[in-house]
Amino acid sequence: MNPKPLHLESRCIHGGQRPDPTTGAVMPPIYTSSTFIQESPGVHKGFEYSRSHNVTRFALERCLANLESTGLTEEEDRTQGGFAFASGLAAIATCLELLDAGQTVMCMDDVYGGTNRLLQRVRQRSQGLKVVFVDMSDTAALERAAQACKPQMIWAETPTNPTLKVVDIDAVARVGRAHGAITVVDNTFASPILQRPLECGIDIVMHSTTKYLGGHSDVIGGCLVTSRRDLAEKLRFMQNAIGSVMGPFDAYLTLRGAKTLAIRMKQHCESAQKIAQWLTTQPAVKTVVYPGLASHPQHALAARQMRMNGVPAFGGMITIHLHGGIAESRKFLERVHLFALAESLGGVESLIEHPAIMTHASVPTAEREALGIMDSLVRLSVGIENTEDLIADLAQAFA
Ligand SMILES: Cc1ncc(COP(=O)(O)O)c(C=O)c1O
Structure with missing residues (x-):
């Protein structure tokens, strides 16, 4: 039997979740162990070190992947294309590492101030990124700018912070595809309940989970979610190589928040x-x-x-x-x-x-x-x- 896919309300509660295999605990326990025993060198239960593998963080990451409908299986990516970070900005910083030095990011002109600061005051200097700000709420301007600057990444935020401009997500996906650029939508203001960027053909969704996903102003966090297997593989490498992961307590709180x-x-x-x-x-x-x-x-x-x-x-x-x-x-x-x-x-x-x-x-x-x-x-x-x-x-x- 192929059961009907669950609605988003149910997926907030059950998406990517299963009882803890050791005890049957319905809610995922907070696994604080930084390391895991090996029977023989390299022989273990799939968990080596908590920066790379953490049960509590994985539970949240699968939930986020499910809410954004990545469509990836656990065979394709261990957490189905969901990745949780220590903050929204840590997620953005890790995402920018997909680019090589000197490449071009085309960014919505009105974005969260911290995104603007990271691009202009850090990555322009340290990674030599070229940053082109465009008012993407004007689709013709988006198309013209992409034609002119040939970006490797398009960074959209919609609705924007704080002027609440709205960007046509379908258009961003189309322009990104036409230029072979990785498209990213900061979906923080809308949340996966209201807005579905991956279903519009966007490559990566980013959230400050500090906001609606966590929902209780008691935990800082961020995430990246992708339906592309090749990008999931790169992000998994980057998340571990850079190391700005979400801790297990924060993952637990965020998962608890996401249920409502x-x-x-x-x-x-x-x-x-x-x-x-x-x-x-x-x-x-x-x-x-x-x-x-x-x-x-x-x-x-x-x-x-x-x-x-x-x-x-x-x-x-x-x-x-x-x-x-x-x-x-x-x-x-x-x-x-x-x-x-x-x-x-x-x-x-x-x-x-x-x-x-x-x-x-x-x-x-x-x-x-x-x-x-x-x-x-x-x-x-x-x-x-x-x-x-x-x-x-x-x-x-x-x-
Ligand atoms: C739209 C948006 N994106 C990203 C961020 C950064 O997230 P964090 O504060 O969790 O690092 C924020 C924070 O306000 C935000 O509003």
């Missing part, structure tokens, strides 16, 4: 949609950027590519431009209570932040301003508290 991802995403999306609509009625707010609003420039594209169970769903992130400048933004941010003024996103609790001073301070000022990351811009990560309570908090801060 689908149900959390549902609430994040419903609440953010209501709050975004309410924000459009507030006199203190100049503009609201949310892919679920008809006013968003790529709303139609977002409705096509961000879906939960086939229904458009736009995630939990909202960006607003306030009237006024830094003084007005500061006053508003100091007055919120339920929204915590803090970096990061994607947790059960609502967070609010000022990208120009906080998460994107590492992006050079001129570039930041060109991207529209102004002093009036505030980013909200809508948690899963009661929506009315969240609106009441924002209302009292505006008042």
Whole structure:
């Protein structure tokens, strides 16, 4: 019998999981051992050293591979194309090692500040990478730039952090294929519940698992997931050779968080949609950027590519431009209570932040301003508290 494939809600809980063979434990134990006994030199149970092989990390990696639908079997790759790292940036840094010195990365212009910093301030110097930033939300610009710079890797992020631009993932895959470039999508903001880059033909999906996958703001981590066997082989080598692996405690926490991802995403999306609509009625707010609003420039594209169970769903992130400048933004941010003024996103609790001073301070000022990351811009990560309570908090801060 070939059972019907499970829905994503079930795969969050069961994907890549099986009871522990030693005890039957339903949840994977935290295997802390750094090393494993060998009967004779080179004769062992498939586990040698925990940087290379860790049962708890493998359980998370198989779960991530399952959630992103790599389609690889354990015979093709031990963790089916899923790889977990010590942070999102460690995952990005390892991914860039797929390139040779002097090669070209074409990168979305508005990306997480740390991605921009790693490319411009580290890898340009240490790896001689050529970095070309392009506004990929304009598909024609994406095609033109690829034609001009002939990239070996295309790095897209969608929706972007923090201006929530949306990139056509099908187009990135098509352009990548046409130029023989490895395509990567940072899927952190959407999560595998809303957006399916591998199914669109993207080569590698990256996540900061610190965000929605972990979901509780209590663990830092990152992952790379691929459906290409050749890339899985290279990433397995790189993960071990570079060594920035996720530890077993963190893997356990992330796996625990991922079990409720689908149900959390549902609430994040419903609440953010209501709050975004309410924000459009507030006199203190100049503009609201949310892919679920008809006013968003790529709303139609977002409705096509961000879906939960086939229904458009736009995630939990909202960006607003306030009237006024830094003084007005500061006053508003100091007055919120339920929204915590803090970096990061994607947790059960609502967070609010000022990208120009906080998460994107590492992006050079001129570039930041060109991207529209102004002093009036505030980013909200809508948690899963009661929506009315969240609106009441924002209302009292505006008042
Ligand atoms: C979209 C995106 N990608 C990557 C990262 C980096 O992840 P980490 O902070 O886990 O290193 C972040 C962190 O905020 C992010 O928002």
